[in-house]
Amino acid sequence: DIQMTQSPPTLSASVGQRVTITCRASQTVGGWLAWYQQKPGKAPRLLIYDASTLNGGVPSRFSGSGSATEFTLTINSLQPEDSAIYYCQQYNSYAWTFGQGTKVEIK
Amino acid sequence: EVHLLESGGGLVQPGGSLRLSCAASDFNFDTYAMNWVRQAPGKGLEWIAGISDNGADTFYTDALRGRFTISRENSRDTLYLQMNDLRAEDTATYFCAKGVGQTVVTPNNYFDMWGQGALVTVSS
Numbered sequence: 001d002i003q004m005t006q007s008p009p010t011l012s013a014s015v016g017q018r019v020t021i022t023c024r025a026s027q028t029v030g031g032w033l034a035w036y037q038q039k040p041g042k043a044p045r046l047l048i049y050d051a052s053t054l055n056g057g058v059p060s061r062f063s064g065s066g067s068a069t070e071f072t073l074t075i076n077s078l079q080p081e082d083s084a085i086y087y088c089q090q091y092n093s094y095a096w097t098f099g100q101g102t103k104v105e106i107k
Numbered sequence: 108e109v110h111l112l113e114s115g116g117g118l119v120q121p122g123g124s125l126r127l128s129c130a131a132s133d134f135n136f137d138t139y140a141m142n143w144v145r146q147a148p149g150k151g152l153e154w155i156a157g158i159s160d161n162g163a164d165t166f167y168t169d170a171l172r173g174r175f176t177i178s179r180e181n182s183r184d185t186l187y188l189q190m191n192d193l194r195a196e197d198t199a200t201y202f203c204a205k206g207v208g209q210t211v212v213t214p215n216n217y218f219d220m221w222g223q224g225a226l227v228t229v230s231s
Contacts, residue, residue: 034217036152043202043221044144044152055219087152091216095168098152 002026002090006099014107017078021102023071023088032092035064035073038101039084047086048073080106109134109220111203116225123193127225129186129203134220137161137181140206142218143188145199153199156188157211166211193229200224 003026013019023033031051036044046055048064051071061076075082083106088099115127129141142157156177157166165177176189186203203222208215 032214032217036218038152043223044218045221046217046219049207049217049219050214089152089154089217092213094166094212096154096157096216098154100151 001095002029002093002097004088004090004097004099006086006088006102008102009100010103010105012105012107013078015078015080019075019078019104021073021086021088021104023066023073023099025069025071025090027093028068029090029092031067032090033064033066033071034089034091035062036087036089037082037084038087044087075104078104078106082106109205111205111220111222113201113203113222113225116201116227118228118230119193120231121194121229123229124189124191125193125227127188127190127201127203127227129188129222131184131186131205134205136184138209140209140211140215141177141179141186142204142206142211142216143175143177143186144202144204144218144221146202146224147196147199150199157206157216158186159211160209164211190227193227195229198227198229200226 005024033051035048038044052064063074085101110132112130158177178187202224204218205220
């Protein structure tokens with residue numbers, strides 16, 4: 001299976017700051033990468049697919065980039081409601097695998 | 108708005124069985140692949156099984172193949188997960204998740220809608 005590694009595990013930032021989460025794959029996944037947001041006690045929510053395509057209804061402050069083995073999720077102008085855990089997921093190769101998550105906290 | 112509602116979770120003894128259901132509404136259930144994803148308490152997400160729109164093709168994570176069975180009943184807009192020989196490490200919240208195409212293959216296997224989850228606790 002392809003291993004997905006996210007960094008950092010946790011980050012703390014102030015409202016209005018720009019934050020970046022990195023996701024690295026153990027082998028190439030092309031552009032087949034998604035990002036999800038999960039708040040406590042809730043189901044994950046799809047934010048981005050195909051590495052950089054914003055899902056409908058997701059605020060434009062979220063963006064994704066990257067290809068092959070390195071990807072980033074950027075949140076421009078962090079908002080209080082962005083406090084959550086963020087997961088990347090590759091869907092290039094069976095079995096579909098997730099990163100271990102990055103917890104974003106608001107200072 | 109798409110809705111997915113899981114049921115059937117609960118407490119089960121090691122070695123026991125449980126069947127989860129996921130009732131779908133407000134979309135054409137029989138034209139989308141469906142999946143199960145689980146999350147152990149305080150842990151990350153793990154995809155465990157997927158099924159094509161017509162049920163002809165099923166996929167499993169290798170670790171669970173043989174113990175878990177995914178199926179669907181399109182006439183009832185319902186997805187199932189039969190879980191046998193349950194172990195303590197199967198304790199998790201189980202989410203059903205909608206794929207974006209008919210098949211469980213690239214590039215369709217990301218998940219654009221999730222249920223609220225069903226908690227399964229395996230303990231004596």
